[in-house]
Amino acid sequence: MFKNEEMEINLGPQHPSTHGVLRVKLRLDGETVTHCRPMIGYLHRGVEKICENQSFFQGQVWTDRMDYCSAVANNLGWAEANEKLLGITVPRRAQYIRTLLNEFNRIASHLIWLGTHAMDIGALTVFLYAFREREDVLDINEAFCGSRLTTTAFRIGGLREDLPPGFEKMVRKFLAKFSDCLEEYEALLTENRIWKKRTIGVARLSAEDAIALGVTGPMLRAAGVAYDIRKAFPYAAYEEMDFEVPTRTEADTYARYQVRMAEMRQSARIIQQCMDGMPEGPVMAKLPKILRSEVNEVYHATESPKGEIGYYLVGEKGSLNPYRFHVRAPGFINLQSLPKMAEGGLIADVVAAIGSLDIVLGEIDR
Amino acid sequence: MNKFLRTLLPADIAKGLSVTGKHFRQVFFTANRRKVPFHIVSEYPEVPAKVQPRFRGRLTMLKDEQGVIKCVCCLACEKICPTQVITIEKGKQEGRKMPYPVRYDFEMERCIFCEFCVESCGFDAIILNHQFELAAYNREDFSLGTEGLGQNMFEPSHVGKFSVADD
Numbered sequence: 454m455f456k457n458e459e460m461e462i463n464l465g466p467q468h469p470s471t472h473g474v475l476r477v478k479l480r481l482d483g484e485t486v487t488h489c490r491p492m493i494g495y496l497h498r499g500v501e502k503i504c505e506n507q508s509f510f511q512g513q514v515w516t517d518r519m520d521y522c523s524a525v526a527n528n529l530g531w532a533e534a535n536e537k538l539l540g541i542t543v544p545r546r547a548q549y550i551r552t553l554l555n556e557f558n559r560i561a562s563h564l565i566w567l568g569t570h571a572m573d574i575g576a577l578t579v580f581l582y583a584f585r586e587r588e589d590v591l592d593i594n595e596a597f598c599g600s601r602l603t604t605t606a607f608r609i610g611g612l613r614e615d616l617p618p619g620f621e622k623m624v625r626k627f628l629a630k631f632s633d634c635l636e637e638y639e640a641l642l643t644e645n646r647i648w649k650k651r652t653i654g655v656a657r658l659s660a661e662d663a664i665a666l667g668v669t670g671p672m673l674r675a676a677g678v679a680y681d682i683r684k685a686f687p688y689a690a691y692e693e694m695d696f697e698v699p700t701r702t703e704a705d706t707y708a709r710y711q712v713r714m715a716e717m718r719q720s721a722r723i724i725q726q727c728m729d730g731m732p733e734g735p736v737m738a739k740l741p742k743i744l745r746s747e748v749n750e751v752y753h754a755t756e757s758p759k760g761e762i763g764y765y766l767v768g769e770k771g772s773l774n775p776y777r778f779h780v781r782a783p784g785f786i787n788l789q790s791l792p793k794m795a796e797g798g799l800i801a802d803v804v805a806a807i808g809s810l811d812i813v814l815g816e817i818d819r
Numbered sequence: 820m821n822k823f824l825r826t827l828l829p830a831d832i833a834k835g836l837s838v839t840g841k842h843f844r845q846v847f848f849t850a851n852r853r854k855v856p857f858h859i860v861s862e863y864p865e866v867p868a869k870v871q872p873r874f875r876g877r878l879t880m881l882k883d884e885q886g887v888i889k890c891v892c893c894l895a896c897e898k899i900c901p902t903q904v905i906t907i908e909k910g911k912q913e914g915r916k917m918p919y920p921v922r923y924d925f926e927m928e929r930c931i932f933c934e935f936c937v938e939s940c941g942f943d944a945i946i947l948n949h950q951f952e953l954a955a956y957n958r959e960d961f962s963l964g965t966e967g968l969g970q971n972m973f974e975p976s977h978v979g980k981f982s983v984a985d986d
Contacts, residue, residue: 511901514933578839592871599873599947605933613938617873641836644831 464803466495472569473814475807477791481800482542489795489803491788496818504778509535509609509744511780517603519780521525522565524604525558527816528755532607533688534753534764538746538775539609545690547611547736552690553624553727554597554606556720560631561590562721562758562811563713566637570710570808574651579641586634589627596620609744611737624728631721634674639714652707657805658793659704666793667786668758671712676704682756689719689728693730694723706809713811759783759811780819784812840886868951874931875880878925879907880965880972881943889944890966896936896945904929905936918939920965925972927953 464477474495480488500519504512508513510731511798512535516527529551536543543551548584568583589600606612642648658668660676673680681698683691699715701708760783767777785811792805861868870876881889892909910921934947955961963972 507901511899511935514901514931514935518931580840595874597873598872598933599871599875603931603933605935614873617871637838641835645835646829646831693821702872 457807460537460661461661461819466492469640471640472807472812473817475788475814475817477795477803477807479795479800479803483798486773486795486798486800486803489792491791493785493788493814493817498818498819501778501780505775508774509746511608512775513607514605516780517605518815519782520757520759520762520784520813520817521559521602522813523562523758524602525554525606527762528604528607529555530753530755530762530764532758533755534751534766534814535609535744537753538766539700539744540747540749541738541740542609543611543738544735545732546615546734547607547738548690549727549731550612550616550736551607552694553724554594555689556727557590557593559720559758560717561587561594563717564590566713566758567710570805570811571642571648573649573808575667576642576645579638581633582637582641586627586631593623593627595618596623605746608737609730610740611735613737614735619687621728624724626720626795628725628728632718633716635714642710643714649707650810651805652710653703653705654708655670655802656798656809657703657705658790658794663704663790668757668790669758669809670756670783670787671709671716672760672787672790674698674700674710675708677702681715682754682761686754688753688755690727691723694726696723697815706805709809717797743773745773746775754781757783757817759813760787781814782816782819784810784814785817785819788812788817843931857977861966870951874949874951877927877928877936877948877953878936878945878963878972879948880923882947887915888920889942890920890923891942892920893941894940899935900937901933901935902931904927914938923965923972925963926961927963928958953955 462479462481464479466474466476468475476491476492477494478488478492479486498518500515506516513531515527516531517524520527532551532817535541555791557738562586564583568580568587571583573580594604594606594651595601597620598613599603619751658676660673660678662668663673663676664678669680677700679698679700682688683694683696684698696719701721705715746766747770748768749770750765750767752763752765757761761781761784763781765777765779766775766782768775791803791806791810795803798806822901890907892907894907895985897903897905897907903925906922906924907920908916908922912919932947935943937947
């Protein structure tokens with residue numbers, strides 16, 4: 454009477470849990486996923502090609518628009534890659550301010566992840582609380598560079614302007630309340646039995662698989678590999694900062710949640726240290742009037758909230774724009790692990806798997 | 820058995836509910852009272868939204884004390900603009916040594932508000948103002964220039980719904 458056959462369905466491209474326009478082709482046997490393939494490219498804008506046709510200075514605005522949830526981290530990677538290519542040293546105060554804003558961005562990105570991931574799984578309340586704190590971070594962004602989301606925060610060689618008046622007060626106010634806020638989120642989720650049932654043991658990705666697939670960021674650290682570029686290859690002012698790299702060994706969705714929560718605490722610690730040890734001095738290096746590349750090619754990786762974001766720039770000596778520009782986007786590479794996590798699980802767990810990846814499609818499609 | 824007892828006593832859910840209850844209590848007893856520090860919702864269209872001093876809004880041209888356009892057509896902003904939204908046409912004016920912008924076209928629909936143009940300007944002739952309500956009904960409303968009524972580069976835009984005074 455009933456035929457036993459597999460059904461093929463599309464999750465997305467307009468599914469609310471896919472955080473953009475991701476289409477996942479699923480083949481189902483009952484409720485079990487037997488085959489899962491993410492389809493990307495709906496948000497492709499050709500950022501890499503646009504940057505090749507513009508000067509080194511202009512390229513930064515496109516990096517904001519790749520991963521719009523962590524625009525400052527993208528700006529930092531772009532600026533540092535270009536400084537390597539152009540042979541510029543950045544003043545120490547600028548490095549500190551960059552580190553400070555980058556950590557704020559990590560908090561904002563993790564908060565948006567926490568809110569939307571919890572909402573996908575069914576806990577709506579956290580979304581409202583997480584976005585309340587994110588609003589404060591965006592206000593700090595706005596006070597520093599004039600824009601909330603697409604920040605264009607840094608310049609090649611340093612910063613455009615020093616910190617605005619009243620900035621320190623805003624930061625201290627945020628830090629004073631942030632640990633209480635984190636406890637609030639954890640009170641809502643960590644012990645909650647529904648949350649635990651929906652996340653513990655779901656979408657496992659072992660350390661071997663994660664390394665084989667090139668997965669980085671909190672996904673990798675939740676599998677027990679303490680790889681963080683801020684520690685492994687320090688950039689900006691991270692060498693002088695005292696912080697830990699949180700890891701878990703369970704490698705499931707719950708472990709990723711715990712890693713990201715712990716990372717937010719560490720970020721707050723780094724911000725505190727930046728604020729206390731802020732050196733005086735200029736914020737902009739002396740630049741030539743026209744930026745010309747000094748070396749032929751450069752790869753610079755930084756730790757974005759999602760993982761390793763690497764900028765590969767090829768520029769012939771003396772050229773005005775990059776000959777080739779490539780982004781190693783953490784979301785793009787982390788997304789490869791979705792079939793590994795989803796196949797064999799239930800269809801409801803695909804949503805949890807996508808949520809725990811913390812992807813932004815603007816960055817994946819570029 | 821122990822697990823069964825824990826199901827009867829939902830301490831974890833009570834913990835979460837206490838957070839919600841705390842916030843509910845705070846808001847419930849102070850609802851509709853302004854100047855409550857933890858109210859994060861503002862009555863936006865009625866109460867104008869505040870922006871930070873460095874906010875990047877719409878591009879605006881400046882005039883000096885005599886009412887003369889400060890722009891001298893060095894084309895720095897046109898060159899640096901990542902989306903090429905600025906078009907300048909050089910011209911001469913009687914009694915002015917410097918070139919004068921006969922045309923200064925600004926296509927706002929493609930502007931990404933990065934403030935590179937302001938940064939590149941060596942004459943402080945342009946700024947980004949604090950206006951963010953920039954929606955309009957017609958595409959022509961986004962083409963700004965040095966001439967025209969209201970919708971020019973010198974005055975705040977009148978197209979935003981809430982920037983017009985209610986009358």
